Amino acid sequence: MAIEILSDELVNDGHVMRVTVRIPAGDKASMVREGLLGLAQEARLAPGEGGEIRAALEDKFGAENVAAGLTSYVASMAAPAVVNQKNLHIMFTPQSTVERVDGLFDENALEMKIDLILRPEYELTDYSPVHVKRQSIEITDKMVSLQIAQEMERFASFEEAGGPLEVGDYAMFDMTTQVNGEEAASLSGKNSRIALVRGEMPDGFIDAVVGMMPGDERTFDFTAKLPGAPENAAPDTFNVRAKLIEKRLRRVPELTDEFVRESMKGAGVGETAESFRAAVKERMEAQLAQQQKLQDENMVDAELAKRLDANIPDLYLENTHRDILQNMQANLAAQGMTIAQYAQQQGANEQQFSMMIAMHAHESLRQGFALDAYFRHMGQEVTDADIDAALHEMTPGHEEQARANFDKNGAWFVVRETAARLKAHNDAVSKAIFE
Known part of the structure; x- marks a missing residue:
């Protein structure tokens, strides 16, 4: 790439070098073509010839915005030649001094001004080895037990159970939901498994279904904020029609020698509950x-x-x-x-x-x-x-x-x-x- 430096000057209290460069027509054409392809990929446009891509991008974003994006790209691609020729140490992405340059699409060489932010040089007040005070942390038996409890959750099963729904149960519902009077397909469906756990489901929903028996149907309203709603947003109104298909209890197996032999074979944790515990502690210590x-x-x-x-x-x-x-x-x-x-x-x-x-x-x-x-x-x-x-x-x-x-x-x-x-x-x- 034969980038020619026409002039340079220091601006912004000497922190920025402003260079005027001349980019040969062939190099400019390559940069513009690559820039168009990059913009098309970001916009998820189908690949095509250069003219087709440009037309599609300009139709989607406007000609001025496409030219601005290409100007930034050409400046960033031309800058390394300047840095290498002048042996500069720079920071941040080099920028064109104007938002859009003329002549991007013609067959002539291109002149443009690029700002390069120079990396400043400072000194330390002391170059001797630093002193660092460590915080002593060790893996305790309680920490190991908590980790094992989390890992055993992976082996939990759901068992059908009788009796009325209670807080903490898992339930299968056929349900339809409206939010602010509009159908909410993502909150409707058959055999939807729902955990009646406060903090995971709105309190209004849980309170409305507690006490239901399999086969029962209820229609109810409650208010709650949708996930991701702004802090000052008003609560949404939910209208739900739910039929309880079945109630389930979640069972976490007990850690025993037999469980380790049958469920963790080949996992490198031994064949006993004690060897599994030791393996978990060793892994936690390595992570620590x-x-x-x-x-x-x-x-x-x-x-x-x-x-x-x-x-x-x-x-x-x-x-x-x-x-x-x-x-x-x-x-x-x-x-x-x-x-x-x-x-x-x-x-x-x-x-x-x-x-x-x-x-x-x-x-x-x-x-x-x-x-x-x-x-x-x-x-x-x-x-x-x-x-x-x-x-x-x-x-x-x-x-x-x-x-x-x-x-x-x-x-x-x-x-x-x-x-x-x-x-x-x-x-x-x-x-x-x-x-």
Whole structure:
């Protein structure tokens, strides 16, 4: 990729390098084609020729929005050549200085301005090994018993039982449900198994069906909020017609030698209840050791960050805050949730949640800059083994594909900087004094 740097200047108090680049027509066409394909995949549009994809995207999102998306993509793809030519250390995704550039679809070379946020260099007040105070935790017999009780739940069975329904029973219903006068297919059906457990089902439903016998039918109303409803939303009105098919009791088997031999054969837990208990405890201790290791490493990074001599500019805090929110939004969307719903689950309002993200962004930056300073001060260098370790950390199980991608886009500087921080982190952890 023959990207030509026409000019550069430092802006925003020297934290941003603004470069004017010239992208040859052939490279521009390739970037635009790849960008269109990427946008089409995100929009789940059927693959087609370049012109067809562009037309479909513009029809769905509008020509200006498509041009804006392509402008961002072209800027991000052209930036690695600038970083490599000028040996820069940057942070965040490079951005075009304008929302949309002209000439994306013609046959000429493209000139555009790109802003690159430079990685600042700070120092630590002290480079001696950090001291970390550990919290002593051990696996107790009570903890093992609780874990075993949870695992035995997997073997629970449901047995038909007589008598009237009681709180805590499991029941099979044929039922139809309306919510606010509208049919609710997802809450209707035949042989629907329902646990009459408070907190899992609305109290209004449980109170209405308690006392029913198999064959009984009842029609009743109650109010409750649908899952995920805003905190200040009014309750919904449910109208239910339910017929009890059968009542069931949930039975959890007792842990005995016979149960272990028959139900856990080949699981590597021995043949007795005592050997199963020992295996559970051993597994819990291994998990605790791994958690302790991660906690130790996090505490080392946090202690290093306390030594950072820096007043981080808002530019870096705002971009980190934005990146954290965007990543969180994408992850939650894959689970069918919004950030507002997640914040509500955490017991925080919008302002409190935003403050939590801001604090996380601040600490994340301080820890990263502290590792950068440590790496430079210790005179460390990135080796091929460090690159391998960084690729494994970034894309576990997909290292070869990642190599091919970095070879193609020239963004190996991302891997090198990750490798440098990882090497500094590992060295600081190995020298830390744990008390």
